Amino acid sequence: MIHFDFSTKEFRRLLDLVYIGNWVLNSARGDDRITDYDDMESRIFAGCLQETGMDELYDVEEGEILPSVAFSEGGIHEAIMDYEESVFFDILAEELARRDMELEEVPQENYQELASRMEDYLQEFDDNGIDNLYLDK
16 A cells, blocks of 8 residues: 655645546546546545545545535636636647648648647637637538
């Protein structure tokens, strides 16, 4: 068995990392969740039982220790949403740049042009979000 000696602040950061990791891996899977990660999350959150002042960070449901509503609504989803927004715009910029260049695969000699076009789109998204995006039907 491995033992780590965390301060309360370090343990709180570990809770954030475990929650975010499980969210990324399982949030879009519906009923096909990877239960090993759910189980690990529960084991880590069980550490709140030993840490003083962390009672509000976990709930017990059907004998399983889970992140509490207070934990999940305490700002962690803002960090997840910031990440998702960044990834969304990066992917969108690349897809639009590839479309403009009419390329599915980008040969090495076209990387600079692709990067330049992506930067233009990312600047547009920084300035205006998606307000100027329109779909032709």
